Amino acid sequence: MTTIMPQSELVRKAAAYIEEHRKEYPKNLNKLLDKAGMRFNLSPKEAEMLKDFFKQSESDH
Structure with a gap:
């Protein structure tokens, strides 16, 4: 049974x-x-946000 998550x-x-x-x-x-x-069934906006987050953390190193 699936569980609904925010x-x-x-x-x-x-x-x-x-x-x-x-x-x-x-x-x-x-x-x-x-x-x-x-x-995780992310929306395009959420996927873009994650991409920006990890690209930023990559450039900080």
């Missing part, structure tokens, strides 16, 4: 998923973003 929780879970898998696949950020978007 969208903000899905975005947090998607961000955690990307962060966890980035260590394994550091060169595949775009692929991970796409996978997380599909896996």
Whole structure:
């Protein structure tokens, strides 16, 4: 049985998923973003927000 979650929780879970898998696949950020978007059923706006967040954190290092 599926559980309904608030969208903000899905975005947090998607961000955690990307962060966890980035260590394994550091060169595949775009692929991970796409996978997380599909896996957590993110809207295009949410997916873009995550992309901007991770691109910004990448440039900060």
